[in-house]
Amino acid sequence: MVDQRRADEAGLELLFCNTYHLLLQPGPEVIAEAGGLHRYMQRTRPIITDSGGFQVFSLAHGSVFDELNMKSRKNASPNLLLAVSEDGPVFRSYRDGRMIELTPERSVQTQKKLGADIIIPLDELPPYHIDREALKQSVLLSHRWEARSLREHLRDLRQQAMFAVIHGGIDRELRQKSVEYLTALPFDGIAIGGSLGKDRSELLSLLEFLTPLLPKKWPTHLLGIADEESIRRAVPFGIDSFDSCYPTRAGRHGTLLTRSHGRVQIKSRKWERVFEPVDTTCDGFVSKNHTLAYLHHLWRAHEPLAAALLTLHNIQYMCDVMREIRERILADDL
Structure with missing residues (x-):
């Protein structure tokens, strides 16, 4: 994937x-x-x-x-x-x-x-x-x-x-x-x-x-x-x-994990005209290159690329979570 x-x-x-x-x-x-x-x-x-x-x-x-x-x-x-x-x-x-x-x-x-x-x-x-x-x-x-x-x-x-x-x-x-x-x-x-x-x-x-x-x-x-x-x-x-497999399975089933929008069910029509990054707080490949409207289109069109991009974004999201946790540990904040 x-x-x-x-x-x-x-x-x-x-x-x-x-x-x-x-x-x-x-x-x-x-x-x-x-x-x-x-x-x-x-x-x-x-x-x-x-x-x-x-x-x-x-x-x-x-x-x-x-x-x-x-x-x-x-x-x-x-x-x-x-x-x-x-x-x-x-x-x-x-x-x-x-x-x-x-x-x-x-x-x-x-x-x-x-x-x-x-x-x-x-x-x-x-x-x-x-x-x-x-x-x-x-x-x-x-x-x-x-x-x-x-x-x-x-x-x-x-x-x-x-x-x-x-x-x-x-x-x-x-x-x-x-x-x-x-x-x-x-x-x-x-x-x-x-x-x-x-x-x-x-x-x-x-x-x-x-x-x-x-x-x-x-x-x-x-x-x-x-x-x-x-x-x-x-x-x-x-x-x-x-x-x-939670983050990747969620992506394969149409769910994005984001900070700016919470959990996003990408098939929902509410994202059809949202021409902004998947997650405005994320510097990953998907957020830098694709909008919620585009991913919504891919999903509704049953394009295999949709599941791949959602999965990649969720991996990025969880890696960012772990990076934040490591930084807090090193700063004696956790």
Whole structure:
């Protein structure tokens, strides 16, 4: 949707690449032959890859399940997650139906071929609504998978860092046990994963409890959260980095994030004759070169360029938010 070089120009410091989709297409062997993701994409800034587990478990419930169901004419479950065992999950490719077993070792080997700077160990993603015993067993399984992932990683470091993924849902006892177990292992940083609550209030309550338990020497990443308010309220707890498809998904669905106009639904007729920059406070490519009226026209005309420009602007907006937060931290204002 957006050339990553444009995203770099907007200020994107860390790019998250999806191991699950890259495993299926074009395949890690192709990317390794190209010299890794940096050379394959011509990116010089840092890259992080996930384990692939989030998308695999979302085949049974969550975002990937919903997306595939929306694409299904009969609205029937694709049933692509076949089994979960001690070895790892087994699933079918949504591209060609082939069966794939994603063990902790294979996940790490795949990420080694991709050549990201930061990699993530395989973990299980249980749903929010799960009984405590099942959640406990899931946390223990994730711990075993993460330990196996770490062993595989340490066999061949390749100047890559591996972040542990803390689990336990909103259960504070399980979260604390997860911190104690994983921080005793030689990881390089912490990612907070799993179910993070049903709303922002539960998320912030969890972070308030959890972050004081984390090692100060390790960077901390919050997985799957990147809306502006959550970021602004999570940073004071010590969260260093975030990831989410939220800004780009909003752009693809016709929403612009702006300071001068708030949230803009570009399809609305109210923008048809607004011949002013997308955001008068923004110095990015889209705001400098295009008006709200023009983007409205592109969207109403179903031009693919519309979604690309909206997406690029939202990336710029969130990069500007993060730049402002960093400046406030350096000025001891946060």
